[in-house]
Amino acid sequence: MLTTKTFLKKTKRGNILKIVREHYLREDIWCGSALCDKCPMSEPVLSENPESASELFSFPHYIVLDTCVVVHQIDVLEEKTLCNVIIPQTVIEEVKHQSSTIYKRLKDIIGNPGRNFYVFVNEHHMKTYIERQRGETANDRNDRAIRKTVAWYQSHLASSQSGINKSERVQILLLTNDGKNKELAAKEGLCVASVREYIQSLVGCPGLQDKLAVTEPERDGNAREYLFPPHLPPSLIHDGIKSGKLLQGTFYASRENFLEGHVNVEGQEKMILLQGHAGLNRAVDGDSVAIELLPEDQWSSPSDIVLQDEEDDPGDILDDRTEALSASRAASSERIPTGRVVGIIRRKWRQYCGILQPSPVKDTVRHIFVPAERKIPKIRIETRQSEVLASQRIIVAIDSWPRHSRYPSGHFVRALGPIGDKDTENEVLLLEHDVPHSQFSEAVNACLPKLPWIITDDDVAERQDLRHIDVCSVDPPGCTDIDDALHCRFLDNGHVEVGVHIADVSHFIRPGTALDKEAALRATTVYLVDKRIDMVPELLSSNLCSLRGNEERFAFSCVWEMTREARIVATRFHKSIIRSRAALTYEQAQLRIDDPAQKDAIATSLRELNRLAKILKRRRIENGALVLASPEIRFQVDSETHDPIEVEAKKLRETNSMVEEFMLLANISVAEKIVEEFPECAMLRRHPEPPVANFEPLVKAGHKLGFNIVTSTGKELAASLDEAVLPDNPYFNTMLRILATRCMMQAVYFTSGMLQPDEFFHYGLACPIYTHFTSPIRRYADIIVHRLLAVCIGADSTYSDLLDKRKSHALCHNLNYRNRMAQYAGRASVALHTHLFFRGKVQDEEGYVLFVRKNALQILIPKYGLEGTLYVVPKKGEVATANFVYNEEEQTQKCGDVTFRSFDPVTVQLSLDRSNLQHEKLVLKLVKPVIPGFSVPSSDEPIPMAIDEQDGGKCKDGSVVDTVSQKNKSSPSKKKRKK
Amino acid sequence: MDLISDQGLRLDGRRPNELRKIRCKLGVFNQPDGSAYLEQGNTKVLAAVYGPHEIRGSRTKALHDQALINCQYSMATFSTGERKRRPRGDRKSIEMSIHLRQALQAVIKTELYARSQIDIFVEVLQADGGNYCTCVNAATLALIDAGIPITEYMVACTASLANGETPLVDISHLEETSGGPNLTVAAMPMSGQIVLLEMSQRFHLDHLDKVMKHALRGCQEIKAVLDKAVRDHVASAGAACNWEFKTD
Incomplete structure (x- = not known):
């Protein structure tokens, strides 16, 4: 039974309510010190002989921290210098109340066994609990509680070390920043110091002071x-x-x-x-x-x-x-x-x-x-x-x-x-975008299957054996995390069977394990130009889950029976074992399709798939799906130094679109299935229709050039975008689409129980329901969808968090946040490499005016996907070399007889300004149209133009719409990933 | 809100498997045939038992082979933070009354008192979570005080789940409202039979088993406390008549 409890009441006043809560005081809260001979604890946290590095307090001591020290000096605490620290629970509670981020950091420090941080639950300890006195503020009471804890420790430990020489006894030192608290503590005869005094007195850690x-x-x-x-x-x-x-x-x-x-x-x-x-x-x-x-x-x-x-x-x-x-x-x-x-x-x-x-x-x-x-x-x-x-x-x-x-x-x-160092800059990028990129922990690695990994008879028994079917995968070159493969065969009844096989990641990542938690936190794999930050450890992402050619792998298959006109007759889902016949690149697949001499199974099925995909795509676009544009580029990277040597715009082949169509189809089929089974907790993806006001800049821009952009429905928007073509400016339509992309909302994950079914709509794809199923290796949402689907078909069992719509709502929140950050990080990485690319180069490039501002022109350079601000009004202290006149009504800048409007082509000279080593800038000089005194070649007086870091203004494009979702990983990154 | 801290203590300082402090007294009134007062932490309940006596009101209610059990659950207007309007007769109280009767009927040897009636009144004086449980426990004590034969102790206990993994026993009002699903079990701890089981929300099947185990263990611990109280009460009552009382 319960041992002992003096029973006290603690009241807390709300508005009118009087809430009475029990507060138990205990005798079984131990001091946590290895010195102590009274407390029967199993693993003492505080070490027996805490050595002192302080000149001021040369005796061995434990440190007790006060709340404001933790809140303000958490950076100092994170340094490994301070060890053997006692944190009273009062402090923990106050920190938690004041700042959740600092609370989390403090918890991380406490969780590190090397630091010897001990939490002493003084509020529930018989001897250290105190009640608030009349007229005492909550703060003063807490300060007193901390001092009481110090005093208790002092006397508690003193009795355990009575045999030791006085100067070698472990004392308790209170660190506080509060003058009054310090004074009172000193009066009560406690050892006390301010953090600044203490840190300055430490020997051998000079850097620490800066962190105060x-x-x-x-x-x-x-x-x-x-x-x-x-x-x-x-x-x-x-x-x-x-x-x-x-x-x-x-x-x-x-x-x-x-x-x-x-x-x-x-x-x-x-x-x-x-x-x-x-x-x-x-x-x-x-x-x-x-x-x-x-x-x-x-x-x-x-x-x-x-x-x-x-x-x-x-x-x-x-x-x-x-x-x-x-x-x-x-x-x-x-x-x-x-x-x-x-x-x-x-x-x-x-x-x-x-x-x-x-x-x-x-x-x-x-x-x-x-x-x-x-x-x-x-x-x-x-x-x-x-x-x-x-x-x-x-x-x-x-x-x-x-x-x-x-x-x-x-x-x-x-x-x-x-x-300027690439690793440093990458680190900056990852930190700024809050991308978790540390090594996988021991606990996570312990969840991985042991090698060699063998398929057992049990596995075969519970999966459909599709090893006899000619499956192949099509991916960008250099791709090591292959999460989808396709097959197609003709049936006797004149129909075709099409199968999409997705890596069965949920077989390896079981719910609730450390691996699962880590993947849920990371939410997505982040692709930088020269680096990939994996969501799951490499053993899974590039080996066991990856559907590599000629290896037996587990897959989650979605198989349709279709008519030759691509109408679905029946849909099946099952777990399977497949052996991909070939892992092709888009280019190789295209070659096989185009070469009529090839008559093998793979080539014929690819051809049929391609034919069906075209029908599907046409149907989708007729439905009002949008085709949007965003400037995407890829870098050719030097294999030794990893410096970019050439930039090219990404090429799109028929095969890209072929894979994409079937992935879309699979996602839609799965979405329908899981929402039918789990109306409350299915994880879906939606793309809300943008409010009309969002389209204003697009409509205005179109209007100026005589095009009427209708934005009332997606279908009309798609149609009017198709019509807006200027014969003398071929890039105009693309730019318009870039603008349209920026009007869009962000597509987001959500839990079906949190919204009404008519809000599930995916605007960009023009389909009523959508989810992500096809890339479980690099997206956590897909893993959840796999688990839901596995339950639907009876291949797996549920667990409580999967069915808890509030938990999964919170999860969606994290997934959306991480995805957004991953996109920004990817773009920032491209920007960084653009800078590297321009080191020591000067180039003339074609560009287009995107916006006209009061003192600047916003210019887009399609070749690099760059957007830059060109100041036409000189900086303070500089003499104007050309006089620009801004017309707000028509949004133009005029200089002499040259007028700049939106979408006007210009030629600019790009180079990198390295005069300020700390802050390199891309510098632009106007080449065409020629403005005397302003445009080059009067190169001795450059008008500096800072290239926007790409993440900002462009944050909306590309990413928004899922049309590119399947293969947007194919972005620059994959190309030069090292095996 | 975290219901359980990293140091393994609940908000009020208990460990997950610890009950609240139980205090009780039998025979608090002279008028009824049996009465008891029970505190489980800040939940305080009075119970009074009348009977067995003749059927009151309509005779048609009488059962020819067993006693009629009549329960009434009520909450004092001052028992909650906000003053209650109706002390009894609202839906919740009626439901509680029915559940009480269900539990108590299972242990009272009703067949001994055919065509008669036993009234059990419970009044919650202060509510701080686990009201039903405290009422069942108090009613059991009052029945014992009244000398009505019962087959076994009828004990109830609640349990919940903190952070989706740690089972909590005997939950307080705060834990009831801010935590996950609550499970109420009324059981006969010696024979291990469960008489009533109630869940406040959906429970995932994975958790049900361990939470139930904790609730049952809670029942057993409560039974031990009640048993001791009964024995002490009998000893002190008997001491006046010079009874020889042996504890075993």
Whole structure:
């Protein structure tokens, strides 16, 4: 029975409710120290002789941390220096309450056995529990609870080491940043130090000081003037939101103009505009903010200016560019709701990658950090290692943004490696896009099957043996994770049998294992230009699951009986064993189809498949499926150095489309089947119809050239896109399609129980229901779909999470997030390689004007899939060499007799500006049309043009629509993947 | 919300397999034939038993071969955080009454009292999760106090599942509302027979077995506590008459 419990009550007041909860105090909570001879615990966490590296506290000691130390100095804690630390439960609870990300990081540290972090459940311990006293704040009570824990440990351990010399006894040291707490602790006779004191006293870890977060505001002096209006206290924000005076929303900074941003208020369709330093008021991208709407006469419209924070270190002054913005206010006719930030509800600060800005003063410790992500402001940090770090990519975290500082202040976290080095840049890319890319853990590898892997009789018994059928796979060259194969044979009744065989990944990845959890977290394989970040370990992805030629593999088959007109007569699903006769590339498959001399089984079935695919495709397009475009390129990479040597646009063959059609068909068939069996918890993919407002830029662009783009239905849109052709500008139609792609919404995974059936619609494919089934090796969603389908056909059993629609909703959320990030990472990787490619090259290229802005032209260079901003108005301090006139009505820029409109062809000269080693830029010079004084060859005065990192403006294309879903992995990456 | 911390403690400081503190008293009233007061943590219940006596009201209800069991479940208006409107007679209370009768009928030797009636009234004074269980347990004590023959202890216990894997026993109100599915079991712990089983949500079959095992173990532990209380009560009652009481 229960041993002992003094029984106490703890009350907690809600609005009116009085909630009474029990709170048990225990005697069986151990101290966790190996020294102790009283606590009968099995595995002590804290070591017996904790050595001290501190000069200030030379005796051996355990450290107790206070909440604010954990919250602010988590980067220091993550360093391996601090060991033998006791974390009271009070601290854990407070950290959890304040920040979930820090809580998670703290948990990771605690979970690392090498660090000797022990959680002491002081709140449930008989001797250390304290009740809140009258008039005491919750904070003070918690501080007292922590001190009580320290005192208890001190006396508890003292009795165990009575035989030891006093100076060698293990003491307890409390680290706190709170002055009052420190004072009280000292008064109570406890060992106490501030983190800064303690870290500075440590011998042999000089880098650690840089990681200390800045928490003491007094270092900046109080005499400074405030630059920003104050933030309201939380209680006022809360009241304001409740009464409707303030609005709550998520802040999105603009990529193009650092003085502008939007707030997405829940339940409101239109975004609310924020402008200027005061309007943004220290909000950082992603923060949840409280805003106040300005009166209507102060509303404004988004500026057309592309503005970057280029200054070196202006000190704490806000410059007057805000006034330039306000000037545009009156002129504009299309005003939108504008507001200003009055308070921050929750910061979404994370760690940022970037570089140090070269400091004008030598040997200073204060530096400015420039993040790689343009939406993030520059950050002030202090470091003593600036010499080393100047040429490195580093990671920095923000600590605070005081009112008198133009930039937020932060601290150095770690260095990634030299700038320009490809591994470093890849690392930056992965970190910035939150791609989990560490090695697979031991636990994950333990879930893998042992080699040699043999097919047993049991396996054969429960699967259909299709080894006698002529199956083959068609993939991009160099592909090692082959997850689909096809077959086709003629039946006696005049019909054909078509089979799609998908790698049976769910056979190897069982639910609930470490491998399954890791795959669910990664959600997708990420393809970079020179690297692949696998979702599952290589043994599975490239060997056991991969349907390689002439090897027996497990598959999940979807087999149709079709008429010769590609009408489905019957659909079957079953698990099977196949032996692919050949793993072909698109090119090889195309050759076999085209060569009439080839009469073998593979060639004839490929030909029939190709014929059927054409019928399917035609039918799909008649239904209103969209054909969209996005500039995609592939790099030829040097096999030794992995540097790109040539760029080419991707070629599409008939066979690409053939494979794609059958994958679409399989996905649709599976979607129908699983939703029939699991109406509540089937994992599907939908592509919502974009709101009409999204199409505005497309319609406008078409209208200017005399085309009427109808966007009311997908079918009409497809038709009007087909008609919009300019004979003298062959690229016009493609550009229009690129624009159309950008109007689209993102396709997302969802759980069928969370939406109404009419919302399942897939707009881009024009089909009522869709899912992903065909690439389980590289997408986790497909694994879930495989499991659902396996249950449908009785080949597997369910487990609770599979049927829990809320769990699977949360899973979808992660899958969507990771997929989006994987796409951005892939594009950023292409951008990076474009930079590498242009090192030491100067080239003239054809380009097209995509948008006309007030001070710049947005130019698309199809050959590289690049989009660049060309400033036509010179930067501050430079003399204008050509006078451009902007016409807002017609969206044109005019210079002399040359007019730039959207879709106009131009010729530009591309080269890489390496004058600033830290920040290489692609530089463009206008070649054609010739504008005297502006276009080249007057090469001594280049107009620098920064090439947009591709992830931003282009984030919508390609990815949105699933037409390319099957083979979009074929993107540049695969080509030069190493075996 | 995590119902169980990394250190293996529940929100109120119990371990997953620990019951709440049980306190009870038999014979709290003089008017009824038997009565008992039972606390399981913050859930507090009074039970009173009248009978066996003649059928009250319509004689047609009388059963010719066994006693009629009449149960009434009610919750005091002050028993919950928000004041309750109706202490009894609402759907939930009626359902509870029926379930109570089902459980108690299984242990009372009704065949001994043909054409008579036994009334069992339970009143929840404070509700903090596991109301039904506490009521069953309190009613069992009251029946014993009334001296009505029963075949065995009738004990009920709840169990739930934290984070989809750890079974929790004897769940509190907080765990009931924020956790996963709840399982209520009323059982005869000595013979291991289950009289009533109720689930609040769908349970995946994989979990049912282990959660049930924990609930049954909870029943056995509760039975041990109740048994001791009964023996102590009898000992103290008998002490006044100089009974020789031997504990075994």
